Amino acid sequence: DVGANLGQTLLAVKAIDRQREYLGFEPNPSCNFYLEQLIRLNGLEQVSVVPVALADESCVMQLDRYSDDPGDSSASIVPAFRDESKIKSSLFVPAFRFDDLRISNTRSSIGIVKIDVEGAESVVLSSLNTVIKRDRPLIVMEVLPVYSDENQERLVRQQSIERMLTSWNYKLYRIAKHDDGSLAGLVPIKSFGIHSNIDHCDYLAIGSERSGEIDERFELLIDRGD
Numbered sequence: 001d002v003g004a005n006l007g008q009t010l011l012a013v014k015a016i017d018r019q020r021e022y023l024g025f026e027p028n029p030s031c032n033f034y035l036e037q038l039i040r041l042n043g044l045e046q047v048s049v050v051p052v053a054l055a056d057e058s059c060v061m062q063l064d065r066y067s068d069d070p071g072d073s074s075a076s077i078v079p080a081f082r083d084e085s086k087i088k089s090s091l092f093v094p095a096f097r098f099d100d101l102r103i104s105n106t107r108s109s110i111g112i113v114k115i116d117v118e119g120a121e122s123v124v125l126s127s128l129n130t131v132i133k134r135d136r137p138l139i140v141m142e143v144l145p146v147y148s149d150e151n152q153e154r155l156v157r158q159q160s161i162e163r164m165l166t167s168w169n170y171k172l173y174r175i176a177k178h179d180d181g182s183l184a185g186l187v188p189i190k191s192f193g194i195h196s197n198i199d200h201c202d203y204l205a206i207g208s209e210r211s212g213e214i215d216e217r218f219e220l221l222i223d224r225g226d
Contacts, residue, residue, distance in 0.1 A: 002054050002124050003116040005031055005073050007038045014044055021046045021108055027053035027063055027077070027093035030070035050103065053077050053117075055095035056126040063093045076118035078157075098127045109134075115141035122160040132168055139170070139205040147196045158192050171211050175202040176221055185219035 001009045004024035013020055024047070026032055032051045039047050053061060055077070062079070064087045065072040076082070077095065110131055115124050121141055131137070143161065146154045165172055173186040177199070186204060206214060214220070 001025065001114050002128075003114075003118075004035060004049055005116070006071050007035050009114050009116075010035070010038070010044070010047065011042075014042075014047075018044075019046065022048070023103070023110075024049040025052060025054050027051065027061075027095070028065075028071065028075060029091075029093075034071060048103070050101065051094075052101070053093055053095040053120070054098055054124045054127040055120070056097065056123045058096045058100045060092050061095045062090050065089045065091075073116075074118055076120065078119035081119040096127075099130055110137045111135070112138045112140065115139065119144065119154070119157065122157045122164070125161060125164050129164075136207040136210070140175075141203055141205070142201050143192055143203055144201055145196050145198065146192070146194045149194055155194070162191055165205050169208045170205045171208050171214075173204045173206070173214065174200055175204055177202075183218075185221040186214060187221045 001013075001022065001024040004010060004026040005028075010022055010024060013022055022044075024035070026035065026049060029051065032049065035049050038044075039049070053063070055061065061077045063075055063077050064079075064081070065075045066082055066086050066088060067074065068088055072088075074082070077093070113128060113132070115121055117124055121143055125132070125139075132139070143158065144154075146158055149155065162172075172189050172191075174189050176184040176187055178184045192203070204214075
């Protein structure tokens with residue numbers, strides 16, 4: 001769980017399978033304090049949270065927060081990911097390549113990777129290159145819209161994600177939802193595209209060798225371009 005924030009995904013995972021081994025990454029110290037209390041008070045086991053960002057190099061990075069909430073879920077390590085004038089506070093956080101961490105409980109294979117990192121998806125995927133090639137996990141990620149072809153920095157990052165998925169022989173689907181937030185189905189897509197629909201931000205990537213599982217278990221929808 002890359003971008004654990006305040007434990008939203010952690011609680012969802014444990015509600016489904018309390019014995020599922022969970023490994024989270026979260027660089028915001030305010031979120032880490034909250035997560036520590038959440039895990040203790042709920043008696044959650046087989047949970048590890050590493051207080052770092054995942055990146056394509058091990059270094060110190062600046063985390064910008066765009067609200068007064070210390071646990072701001074829109075915080076990003078991507079410089080000027082949003083309007084710089086809207087930055088409320090910044091702090092320096094450690095960032096590591098996944099392979100440099102040598103985390104002991106990754107001896108188990110990784111089945112699902114969730115990424116919600118406000119623009120840093122490509123560096124996280126690059127950091128996880130070894131794991132993805134080894135374990136071929138499902139990848140669930142949020143990728144925010146490019147909005148227009150003038151936003152070249154976002155477009156370049158988006159294209160970098162597409163190149164990596166292609167190199168790993170992964171197929172990409174957009175997760176479609178009903179108005180109440182429930183799953184409507186999956187839309188097979190070739191690329192993220194340039195759009196401004198904030199409802200089209202959640203994606204699933206799966207190794208081509210497992211794409212038959214998607215066809216059997218989920219309703220596939222036609223991308224009408226809306």
